[in-house]
Structures are given as C-alpha cells and as structure tokens.
Amino acid sequence: MTAEAAGEWQGWRTAAEAALYGPGGFYRRPEGPAGHFRTSVHASPLFARAVARLLCRVDESLAHPDPLDFVDMAAGRGELATGVLAALPAEVAARTRAYAVEIAGRPEDLDHRIEWLSAPPPRVTGLLFANEWLDNVPVEIAEVDCAGVPRRVLVRPDGTERLGEPVAGVEARWLRRWWPLGDTEGARAEIGLPRDEAWAAAVATLERGLAVAVDYAHTAATRPPFGTLTGFREGRETAPVPDGSCDITAHVALDACALPGARLLSQRDALHTLDITAARPPLELASTRPAEYVRALATAGEAAELTATGGLGDFGWLMQPVGIPNPLPD
Template identity: 75%
Template sequence: MTQALYGPEGFYRRPEGPAGHFRTSVHASPLFAAAVARLLCRVDEALGHPGELAFVDMAAGRGELVAGVLSALPAEVAARTLAYAVELADPPAGPDPAVRWVAEPPRGVRGLLFANEWLDNVPLDIAEADFEGRPRLVLVDADGTESLGAPVGGPEAEWLRRWWPLRTPGARAEIGLTRDAAWAKAVAGVERGLAVAVDYAHTRAARPPFGTLTGFRAGRDCSPVPDGSCDLTAHVAVDACALPGALLLTQRTALHALGLSGTRPPLSLASSDPAAYLRALSHAGAAAELTAPGGLGGFSWLAQPVGIDGRGVLGDLGDLGDMEPREASGAPD
C-alpha cells in the first residue's frame, strides 16, 4: 500500500493529482476553505493573537486548501500566518512563496493543523478471521490477488483485541495502529492550538464487518489493486486515533458551528434583488452539499485541542444529528 500510494510510481505522485480522480470537500466549494479560515481565526483569538500564527495543511495535494484558507483570511490575520503544506509529492509548478512545502508535519506549531482526508490514506495492514476465527494477515499480489498469511501477532493483535475484535470466519478488520501513530505524531507537533482530522470514519460500536478497503480511479470505485493506478483507501477507526480530550462530531455539525448553512434565501429576495437571490441560492446549494448528512456532511471531524478550549473554539455545537461529540479517553467504549 505504501509503494502503491507514495512510491516513485505511486498514485499520489501522478501528475494529475488527487483532484483528477475524486472530489473532496475542498474541491466541492470554496466555502469549505472559508470555514476553515474562520476556524483558524477562532484559534488565533484563543491564542491571544500571536505574532506568528501557523496553519498546517496535512496531505496538501496541490495546495488547494491552504491557498483557499490564505485568500479567505482577513488581511491582518493573513499577514501573521505562517502556512505549511505537508505533502510527499512534489509541489505544484510555481508554488505560492507564502507556503512552505515540507514532507513531515512541523514541530512547535501554534495555530491550526488541519488534515482533510489524510488518515484514510495512511497505509495499514488488513486482517481476516480464518475458519477457526483466528485473525490472519491478508497478503496481496501486484495484480490484486489476495491470500491469507501468518496469524496477526504483537501490537497489531493487541490493537485488534482492543479496537476491532474478529470472531466470525471471513470477517475483516483494518489494523489502524499506523494511523493512530501518524495522528499522534502530527498532534505532538502542535505546541498550542488545535488539530483536526476530517475523514470517512467509524467507531467501535459500528465497525463494518468486512472492512472498507477499496480503490478509486477517475471518479469511480474500483478494485484495490496495489499497482499505483488507483487510490487505496479505508475508513478510519477514529475512536482509536482519538487522544484524551478530543471531540468527535460530524462535518455537518462542525460547519454549522462555523457559520455555514444550507438554508435557502427567502423568495421575496428574488423579487427585490434577483442577482442577490441567485448568489444566495448558489451559496446555499454549495453549503447544502458540504453539510448533507448522507454525503460530505456525514464525515467525522476529530478535533484535538492543545492548551485551549476546544468547545469554545468550535462554538455552539447545536443539533448533533446521529453522532454526539464526546471527550475521548483513549479507551474503548
């Protein structure tokens, strides 16, 4: 998976970039970057408006999010913002000199670290229960042919017992130990501020019985063949990643708390100011897509405050829908 995604011929090294194959919230509308910019401003306020404010865009792709956030910031905040794009692939041609492109998350961050659809692409191992119910590693050839390997042991076996027990023959799990470590490392770089991971996710109470590993190419699901031709992605066991004090909420709840609403404008505006009505209608449509419960709005936001009040920064959490934010203890439910 590591080679297929990030090796010399890996999927994320391809010249067209991720946007050539799939559409994230960042690509759906500039309203998403504007909401992240508002979150950065709230973090700035919680930090007391420091002379240098950091924004770290994890798995930055071609820099779409970091560019959108910088352009949406008030001039006074933008002037103090030090922006990082964390990406293994080469930066785009003619990169913005205001953005520092790095391969690893920086240390000593005072500000906001934001990871949009990063953890689902952190490589991991797959386990499957054999006919006796023993978890075994799933091996895969370059053409996608699978077979069962050795029994899972060591820390990986302990992780499965704690977070994703397998008992039924044929049941599968994605061993999230590498993702837990990657997230902990990213958060450790935040000296004071907020770290947020946004992704497809599930919790221990509702693990998918056969896992979620899939491929994605040119806008469509495909077989997860590890040859570099497609994305390889698996949903995140987000409760295992959560560190003490974390908040877990849906994107719908988070964006509503950041002032983004899909409410249609009043029809009376169509008569009084047709152009303004059309602009407001377009805004509402884009906001509705970003917050749709069965779509992008159903993504999980894992918010990890470091030295600040996370609930205060996120504001009124309002209607929580089907996923209550909770303080994560780092222990299973």
C-alpha cells in the same frame, strides 16, 4: 525461496505504501488527488472559508500570536492552504505562516506565501488541519479464517489476496481493543495502529493550538463487518489494486486515534458551528435582487453538499486541542 519471501505476496500495508508513495506511485502523479476524487476542499470554497473561521477562533484562543501557523496535511496541490489564506481577514493573513505538507513536488503556480514541506514543521502554534489524510495511511488487513483465527491478508500487485500468518502482538491487542472480529469466517478489519501513531506524531508538532483530522470514519458502535478497503480511479470507485494505478483507501477508526481531551463530531455539526448552513435565501429576494438571490442559492447548494446526510456531512472531525480550550465547544 517461497513466493512470500521473494516479495510476490505482501501485507496490505507494505503493498499500499509502495503503490501510493513509492517511485511512480499514485500520489506522485501530476494530476494530483483532484484528478481522481472529489473532497470537501474541491467541492466548494465554503470549506476553506470554514477552516479560515476555525483558524481565527484558534488565533483568539492563542491571544493573536505572530506568527500564527496553519499546516495543511496531505495538501494535494495546495488548494486548501490557498483558499484559507484568501478567506482570512487581512490582519490575520498578514501574520499567518502557511505550510502545505505533501509527498509530491511543489506546484509551480502555488502562492509564494505557502511553504511546501514533506513533513509537518515542528513547534507549531496555530492550526494543523488534515483533510482526508489518515485514510491514506496504509494499514494491514485482518480476516478471520475457517478456524475463527484473525490472519493477516497478503496481496499481489494485481490485487489477488490470500491469508497469511495469524495477527499477533500489538496488532492483535489493537484488534481486541478497537475492532474485535469474533469468529465468523470472512469477517475483516483494518488494523488502524499506524494511523493512531501517525496522528499522535502530527499532534506532537503542536506547541499550542488545535489539530483536526477530517475523514470518512466509523466508531466502535458502527464498525463494518467486512472492512472498508477500496480504490478510486478517475472519479469512480474501483477494486483496490496495489500497482500505483489507483488510490487505495479505507475508512478511519477515529475514536482509536483520539488522544485525551479530543472531541469527535460530524462535519455537518462542525460546519454548522462555523456558520456554513444550507439555508435557502428568502424567496422575495428573487424579485427584488435577482442576481443576489441566484448567488445565495448557489451558496446554499454548495453548503448542502458539504453537510449532506449520506455524503460529506457524515465525515468525522477529530478535534484535538493542545493548550487551549476546544474552539468548537459542545
């Protein structure tokens, strides 16, 4: 029996699936994602406030349904769902049915109003919000060999790699359409087909409303020549090793995920539209109302982090309306 047949060598999709979500996998650890990396949700409560404003816009477009659904995909420990409920106007919060979708177990201290699920509920009327979910949907890695042929990259649990069989079938068609590699030896790509399918399935749970995917992303004009596969452990970027000890992630080809009617924009532009800006308070406030000035200055600093060029502000927002106009129009 060969090493590959015995399971010592696996494609990255299978290896990462087990390392992240299998028994003892990274996302089943008690500290949750916040113990290893900082997302927009953890950076500032302003992010949840912006999502609450977006939910209110969806509520208006839906003519104020009762209940109004909010689905937090890849919910971590429920931080975003908790923050959104706290930021909603009382009348909207009273009608909101909140769901947190996560593979890990429900936190003991989670708000009782939030239903904890392992998969998104069907027949959603409202907002489905997926912050940094798609980057953790495992994908295969392709690399061009010395003959100019894209091959599947195989990996061991210790992170050692070698090339496997040529990429073929629907995966080869995806590469040709969304991430053509050419014939340069060593060029790499993440084959995003599983993410396209996962996003389409999530959108399909909406009867009416809006689905939003937020992630570090690239489009056809900016594909990186050697891919983006990496790992994170305890707040630091590290080599991606599929042994359950670290997060394994790769940027998302959000343009490939988009369904008809979608809009793709930066987090910076989305948050500006939702009234999150880094404008500093007027200086005269420092002498007339100093405590208010300090609070406003702190808020501006948090907004600056969420909208920063070269940082969180460059994240992509894929907005997919279903049966309603896009609540963040051009």
